[in-house]
Amino acid sequence: MRDAAPLARLEDVGLSHDGGRTFIFRHVSLTLHKGEFVALLGPSGVGKSTVLRVLMGLSKPSEGVVRGPVHGEGDADAWQAGASGTKRRAQALVFQDPRLMPWRSVLRNVAFGLEGLGLSKHEKRERALAALRLVGLEEAADRWPKQLSGGQRQRVGVARALTVDPDLLLMDEPFGALDPITRESLQDELLRIWQQTHKTVLFVTHDIEEALKLATRILVLSGSPAEIVGELSIGAEHKAPDSLEFRAYAARLRGMIAGKPALSDAP
């Protein structure tokens, strides 16, 4: 997997909201390769989602360089349209709170990202339906979002991201607000979808078990300002949650997160 072509990259990126006096994160460099499932792991409030938004082009970094699936450097519009005529978007985002639009039916929520890509009405409908099928919600296409459960709403959020056929799928703690049973079934589904579609995924989470279960590679973000303090590649054979290896990995990740006490890096 590590031999695959690089798809997106952050080079020494930092973000400050007060003109450089304090940084949320700094000196963050990471590369995402085609087909990888990367987890960005770190404690709550450390700035994981902000890193994701910089990569997405939704926030401009204060320093460093962002290189996305298209040659743009952090320019959201250049990234999103994809090459002309491809009728896809280079990247898509799944939010923690699914952010469905209450005035749109489930189907039209999913089709949101397809609008403006020059698709016919029929094509849009077919592609949105296909994405709903992928998350097992085809029969809910004509319902309103408020008629769905929390887990179903998040599935719609995933379908909305998948339907634009992105090179890079960014997920911002998408299952964080769900009950454990629903979360587990959605994790399983996500793995199945990832194996089916070969998307490159960057998955933000604060849950060590979730990161270990899903990802092929884990980046640990910690400290203040936050930095990447550790990295771990996990072979598929070590994914059984009860195995010794799994527990050893979890212990190492805990060490990485804790090994960089929050105050030690303050200027």
Place this chain on the structure above:
Amino acid sequence: MKAALSRQQRVGLSVLGLLVFFGSWEVAVCSGLLPSGMVPAPTSLWQAWVDEVHGGFWQQAILDSLSHYALGLLFGSVLGVLAGLLCGMVPVLDAFLSGIVHLLRPVPGLAWVPFAILWFGLNTSGATFVIAISVFWINFYAAYAAVRSVDPDLYELASAFGHGRFMGRLVKIVLPASAPGVMAGLRTGLGQGWMSVVAAELFGVPGIGARMMQASSLLATDVVVVYMLTMALLYAVTDFLFGFVRLHVLRWQA
């Protein structure tokens, strides 16, 4: 009161309330409690209405007023909603106009009548202008507040899915998200419009207001009340019809 009333109970009670209102009014006039020269008895209204209809005054007044009302409402609503949406979306415009808005907002529609007469004359345009102004502000503030209360997360959603530019935000997020507030403003404007109709016509533009003015100068209080009730009826009809529009636009809220 603990148990909620059923729909039938509420309608029944409101009809009962009306009967009590007109009944005690009638009794008060007949018993001499209220001077009949000052207050017409409800039972005398019927004859007054029939006379007005026979003379053709009633129909003409309604038609005249409806034309002022419809035009004033159209201009006031469209411009008010547009200005409110734009100010809500564009901070620079909002800041630029805020002083002007604060200056003009407290001026009641009635205060514009001298200018309406001066600029447009005693005609439909003048009346339309006065109505439009009072409707404008209601819709301006309703739309403005509706845009300002749009969940900012939805703008980020739009940016993430390729609709981050002005038109994308306007069409995909702002318009649908603010529709409930805009619809509420339009509905309030429907009522405010009828109130302004009288004000706009009191000065001689033909219509319900002008007819009321003529009747009151002849102390024909029954005719005045006939037109008061006519206006209430017209408001009820417009509000009822608008209910269908609202229900359709906001069907996702059902």
